[in-house]
Amino acid sequence: MGDQLTVVDKAVAAEGVVTLALARPDGGRLPDWAPGAHIDVTLPTGATRQYSLCGDRWDAHTYRIGVLREVDGRGGSAYVHDELAVGDVVAFGGPRNDFAMVPSTRYLFVAGGIGITPLLPMVHQADLVGADWALLYGGRSRRSMAFLDDLAHYGDRVHLHPQDEAGLLPLAAWLGGARDDTVVYCCGPGPLLAAVEDATAHRPPHRLRTERFAAAELGAPVRDEPFEVELARTGTTVTVTPQLSVLEAARRAGATTLSSCEQGVCGTCETTVLAGVPDHRDTLLADHERAAGDCMFPCVSRSCTDRLVLDL
Amino acid sequence: MTATAPSTIPTVDVDPFSHEVLADPLPMQGALRDAGPLVWLPRYDLYAVARYAEVRAALVDWQRFPSSAGVGLSNFRYSEPWRPPSLLLEADPPHHDAPRAVLAPILSPRALRRLRAQWFADAEDLVAGLLDGAGRVVELDAIADLAEAFPLRVFPDAVGLPAEGRENLLPYGDHAFNAFGPANDLVAKGAPRVAELSAWVAAQCARDVLTDDGFGAAIWAASDRGDITPAQAPLIVRSLLTAGVDTTVHGLGACLAALATHPAQWERLRARPDRARVAFDEAVRWESPVQTFFRTADVDVPIGGAVVPEGHKILMLLGAANRDPRHWDAPDAYDLDRDPPGHVGFGMGIHQCVGQHVARLEAEALFAALTRRVERLEPAGEPTRHHNNTLRAWESLPVRLHLAS
Numbered sequence: 001m002g003d004q005l006t007v008v009d010k011a012v013a014a015e016g017v018v019t020l021a022l023a024r025p026d027g028g029r030l031p032d033w034a035p036g037a038h039i040d041v042t043l044p045t046g047a048t049r050q051y052s053l054c055g056d057r058w059d060a061h062t063y064r065i066g067v068l069r070e071v072d073g074r075g076g077s078a079y080v081h082d083e084l085a086v087g088d089v090v091a092f093g094g095p096r097n098d099f100a101m102v103p104s105t106r107y108l109f110v111a112g113g114i115g116i117t118p119l120l121p122m123v124h125q126a127d128l129v130g131a132d133w134a135l136l137y138g139g140r141s142r143r144s145m146a147f148l149d150d151l152a153h154y155g156d157r158v159h160l161h162p163q164d165e166a167g168l169l170p171l172a173a174w175l176g177g178a179r180d181d182t183v184v185y186c187c188g189p190g191p192l193l194a195a196v197e198d199a200t201a202h203r204p205p206h207r208l209r210t211e212r213f214a215a216a217e218l219g220a221p222v223r224d225e226p227f228e229v230e231l232a233r234t235g236t237t238v239t240v241t242p243q244l245s246v247l248e249a250a251r252r253a254g255a256t257t258l259s260s261c262e263q264g265v266c267g268t269c270e271t272t273v274l275a276g277v278p279d280h281r282d283t284l285l286a287d288h289e290r291a292a293g294d295c296m297f298p299c300v301s302r303s304c305t306d307r308l309v310l311d312l
Numbered sequence: 313m314t315a316t317a318p319s320t321i322p323t324v325d326v327d328p329f330s331h332e333v334l335a336d337p338l339p340m341q342g343a344l345r346d347a348g349p350l351v352w353l354p355r356y357d358l359y360a361v362a363r364y365a366e367v368r369a370a371l372v373d374w375q376r377f378p379s380s381a382g383v384g385l386s387n388f389r390y391s392e393p394w395r396p397p398s399l400l401l402e403a404d405p406p407h408h409d410a411p412r413a414v415l416a417p418i419l420s421p422r423a424l425r426r427l428r429a430q431w432f433a434d435a436e437d438l439v440a441g442l443l444d445g446a447g448r449v450v451e452l453d454a455i456a457d458l459a460e461a462f463p464l465r466v467f468p469d470a471v472g473l474p475a476e477g478r479e480n481l482l483p484y485g486d487h488a489f490n491a492f493g494p495a496n497d498l499v500a501k502g503a504p505r506v507a508e509l510s511a512w513v514a515a516q517c518a519r520d521v522l523t524d525d526g527f528g529a530a531i532w533a534a535s536d537r538g539d540i541t542p543a544q545a546p547l548i549v550r551s552l553l554t555a556g557v558d559t560t561v562h563g564l565g566a567c568l569a570a571l572a573t574h575p576a577q578w579e580r581l582r583a584r585p586d587r588a589r590v591a592f593d594e595a596v597r598w599e600s601p602v603q604t605f606f607r608t609a610d611v612d613v614p615i616g617g618a619v620v621p622e623g624h625k626i627l628m629l630l631g632a633a634n635r636d637p638r639h640w641d642a643p644d645a646y647d648l649d650r651d652p653p654g655h656v657g658f659g660m661g662i663h664q665c666v667g668q669h670v671a672r673l674e675a676e677a678l679f680a681a682l683t684r685r686v687e688r689l690e691p692a693g694e695p696t697r698h699h700n701n702t703l704r705a706w707e708s709l710p711v712r713l714h715l716a717s
Contacts, residue, residue: 029372029373032374032405032661032662034405034406034409034413035406057405058375060373060375097413100409100410100413100539101406101409101410102410102538102539102540103407103410103540103541103544104538104541125406128406129406129407183538206536206537206538207538233586256584256586256587256590258589258590258593258653258672259653259654260653260654260655260658260660260664260668261654261660261664262653262654266664266668267416267420267421267669268653268668268669268672270421270422284420289422295422
């Protein structure tokens with residue numbers, strides 16, 4: 001099953017949005033993260049979803065995520081809203097960060113709906129380092145816009161645009177006049193991202209960073225039953241039970257392993273995958289590297305297939 | 313210094329940076345571990361942790377034990393650092409995020425694959441140069457001829473440094489690691505050359521000085537993408553030049569010393585050369601080339617019934633943690649079969665050595681060449697220690713190599 005988290009709090013953040021606070025069952029320290037990071041959460045139903053972390057990184061023991069009920073979704077968000085309760089346990093992987101904050105003295109954040117979640121810790125951080133920043137936050141209606149309380153104390157740096165009151169986000173006005181050294185961060189639905197890309201096409205390169213909000217399902221279902229790992233160098237095959245990491249199983253079978261952090265962070269245990277499809281749970285590989293499936297970090301990553309063959 | 317012992321905390325009157333301790337830190341390490349989970353050193357009005365659990369907990373806790381007040385004895389809140397602080401080692405989130413995020417993939421195992429064949433060939437060539445035509449038994453200095461020679465041959469090229477001036481790297485690094493300690497004779501020894509060496513290092517960090525295919529160029533390319541600022545790029549290159557040479561030299565030296573004095577382990581490495589990374593990491597645990605780092609308490613931090621008060625420095629004894637019998641079975645044994653991971657010789661947490669995979673690849677390459685050519689390895693005279701306020705190092709390590717037929 002990999003690493004697990006317990007739901008320690010569940011709250012309604014807006015119409016159709018709940019926040020979950022997650023902690024290790026033993027209360028231990030969680031892997032570090034930075035604004036823009038997300039975790040993979042595997043629900044008790046077996047569905048895996050990615051959620052941006054939107055809590056406080058100075059609290060090393062709690063993650064916070066925001067979950068929008070997706071009316072046309074595949075059931076993951078409905079389960080979180082209707083079934084998942086304080087005390088329940090979910091599996092998680094990561095955190096990973098494909099939307100990292102780069103250093104700048106000026107930021108413009110553009111959030112559409114639940115796309116506010118990764119931007120919330122960014123706003124906090126921009127404020128912390130004394131950057132000049134503004135947030136343009138649009139949603140269907142004020143009632144549907146989460147985290148307004150968290151944002152209230154930033155005063156007029158935050159510009160709320162509920163569509164039913166104020167219409168569409170005034171992107172041309174905001175982005176057209178942005179200084180060349182302003183870095184724009186945008187997260188939201190596809191049409192918003194496209195509009196922001198259009199409105200910033202004239203700007204210098206690398207000044208726009210986007211993340212599409214879409215609850216993308218990970219490739220293969222995660223398995224919670226045992227699987228087999230063949231250690232190619234010795235020909236030994238070991239069974240990896242849900243309670244055991246691949247690394248530990250290989251080690252018990254006498255394989256030469258070297259590891260350090262055992263949290264999928266440091267990269268020491270990188271292992272070549274010769275056959276089978278790994279279930280990546282690390283913080284290191286980019287999406288295209290995960291898809292390649294030719295290496296894995298056996299301290300945390302597992303298997304999507306009945307059998308993995310590793311160069312161990 | 314007159315300092316009064318805080319109540320309820322064990323006091324140990326020892327100077328971890330005296331020549332006596334630097335010559336053999338193990339007795340002091342044991343005394344500090346046994347004194348308690350948190351101890352106080354009156355000599356420097358300094359808190360210290362020496363047990364594995366407490367050292368590891370302090371290392372990962374960047375929230376309560378930040379690094380931006382310096383990771384040496386000197387507290388940057390009150391005293392000017394000797395050089396502009398490192399963007400990695402001496403920085404906290406959020407400022408630490410981007411430099412680390414840029415450097416980690418450049419030094420990742422996947423990125424290093426392109427160097428592997430060349431480094432293995434370079435190691436073969438270095439070893440051949442020492443052994444070819446020298447008879448069946450060869451005596452050499454394992455430090456100068458191997459532990460220093462190999463990193464200096466491959467690492468500056470990998471960074472993309474010009475050929476001139478590379479002899480400055482070791483003295484610069486030696487001073488940087490001395491400077492984490494108190495202003496003692498070791499720091500004074502390096503002082504006359506600080507300006508000259510710092511100027512040379514700074515000059516090597518400029519974009520037009522570096523080759524276009526090395527780690528340095530990759531750092532500058534990240535500034536083109538806006539992932540770091542152009543002002544940050546040279547300081548991140550500087551981190552490679554400061555922390556990437558002496559540490560690896562002394563790690564390899566530790567491994568050579570361990571294998572020279574543990575013939576059965578050499579035998580096992582020869583039988584299974586693919587265990588070179590394990591042999592190296594076990595040497596990093598056993599010897600802990602980086603012995604100590606400091607943090608500064610950002611709030612009052614309770615440890616084992618006592619408290620590190622806000623604003624005070626805490627010394628983390630990595631070497632003591634790596635030999636703590638509360639954590640390790642037979643900690644003083646150098647044993648390739650030791651499997652439990654998690655030594656803190658590279659640190660732990662967000663500041664864990666970003667170059668550790670580079671060091672391991674250098675070790676793999678060097679020991680692949682040595683195990684192929686050398687049947688037996690033994691000491692050939694008294695080794696001498698090199699004293700440094702942070703590093704545990706050899707000045708010279710005479711060895712006798714019996715070549716395989």
